Amino acid sequence: MEKMTKPVQLLQGNAACARAAIAAGCRFYGGYPISPSSEIAETMAKLLPRVGGKFIQMEDEIASLAAVIGASLAGMKAMTATSGPGFSLMQEHIGFACYTEVPCVVVDVMRGGPSTGLPTSPSQADVMQARWGTHGDHPAIALCASSPGEVYELTVRAFNLAERLRTPVILLLDEVVAHMYEKVDLGRLAGLPVEDRRKPKGAPGKLEAYAAGEDGVPAMAPFGEGYRYHVTGLAHDSRGYPTQDPAVVETTQRRLQRKVDRCRKEIVSYELLQCEDAEVIVFAYGIVAAAARQAVRQARQRGIRAGLFRAITLWPFPGEELAAAVKQAKRIVVAEMNLGQMTGEVERAVGKKKTVKTCLKANGEAITPDEIFSALQAEDACHA
């Protein structure tokens, strides 16, 4: 184990992610090099064997998530990390993990796109891909961190949610947060709770592998322990066997959605800054929220009643919470490093009576506090 003599350490966002994963019990990493996420793989390659874990560099991102799902089925907590192009390649297996209910964590360090785009520049243009990238109806959980310290916390949380709900959880970072260094109090973070998947109670024998109770989450048996069950990406019944029976298919589809929906309150997290009396509220997430925080401070100094709604959970979208927070506000400014992917969600949540403006940037540069400040002042939209 790495010597953790100092509880407070200067950590890079990507390194914090890897350290947190190991602390959360991750023992398998399958990945493929891609900027700006590669330090996560490099740190895992170094640290995992020291705790008895396994690291493998696969031949591509498709194989990476496949290996992760395989290892998870064999009983290991498992993760991969990538960036936009690799995240695109992983989409089919995100759907496979959703449908077969295999816990795993997928980290996407967002860079400028589309296509190869801007490999070393920040963006937030994968937020919709995190929701709808894979085909078919499925629940989605995506968390988004604003600082290295928060990367650590959210990585642990991503594992906990994945294990508890038997579903893939996506952690979205942007290039700035991933490469930024910050003091992280590992002593405090060591106390974060760690959850493990629930195993079947009965002795191995005939297992109804996908029979779920009230919480909609079936107990999960690891391969190789005598339960001998079938896992398929085909529509399946409670035994895991393929079926085309519309009633059975419908039941499973609804259950998958419901198991996440019923935990929505626990999953959704956000931060409010001076929203109580605000007439204008910035909606931001990731590194943009750090700039927005500064912009709100600037605005308050000039007598503008500004506030910030920082989304930490992006999916499920914190719509009800946002609507409640902006009740007294007249205007909302959505600041994001894309061409307005979350703006539609915000508009839907706050209703037509509120004015929704945007402060958008998709050129590889981070949005500055000044740009958000201008948007706060102006009645018109700011396309920075």
Added chain:
Amino acid sequence: MLDIQKYLRLEMFPHMLCPGCGHGIVLGALLRAIHSLKLSQDEVVVVSGIGCSSRLSGYVDFDTLHTTHGRPLAFATGIKMARPELTVIVITGDGDGLSIGGNHLIHAARRNVGLTCLLLNNEIYGMTGGQAAPTTPLGKISTTGPTGPFETPFDSCRLVEAAGASFVARGITYEPATLEKLIVAAIQNPGFSFLEIISDCPEFFGRFNRMGNPADQILAQKQNVVDAKTAATLPPERLKGKMLTGILHHEPRPEYAASYQESIAQMGAQAR
């Protein structure tokens, strides 16, 4: 006497394979091989991709994983890494393993990860209705190659040997007893074992190409192959157009998952 039903999920029957399909012969040989090796059903995992051959995983009573198209070897690699003590068998087809999954095949071979890969080659995409495969021979027609392909088919055994597999063999469904022996030898090799099995698709290959009934098609296999040992004694002109069967390459080298496990042990890992 082997009670083969012990290894089957009878509740999954009737199966979805067409009458005359060769894949059932392979499944029988696989189960007899597992039985003769005295492997516990609890220590065998069967992983498959997408296609007719890949549906076999559903019918057998082990831990079974029916994955996405072309990717079973990548899923299986994760399982083997996590639990090196398990016997992991991958069933794939010629489209699944050589077309969409070709990259995973060569990398699994290169790593010498301890998987036994059975590639059931029926020279066509059967499940989707008879489209051309990377194994469809020149001169044979398919729905997407109505005048026959202009592409040279893969010799999968030579490909996988070149990529680094430590065990490479080819069998035919005409010879189920030999097939069983080859599967036993493949499982016994600790590294990556590759076994191509020539199967038949009477519905979408044989019928399109006017190859007679299923029995005729299985019989035809025999005329197209030469056993590797016999081939060594024959002049090259006698081998023209023939496929070699039997063990084609066997050169054991360190298995990937076990090697990794060993390196961890050497590091003196302390679990947290």
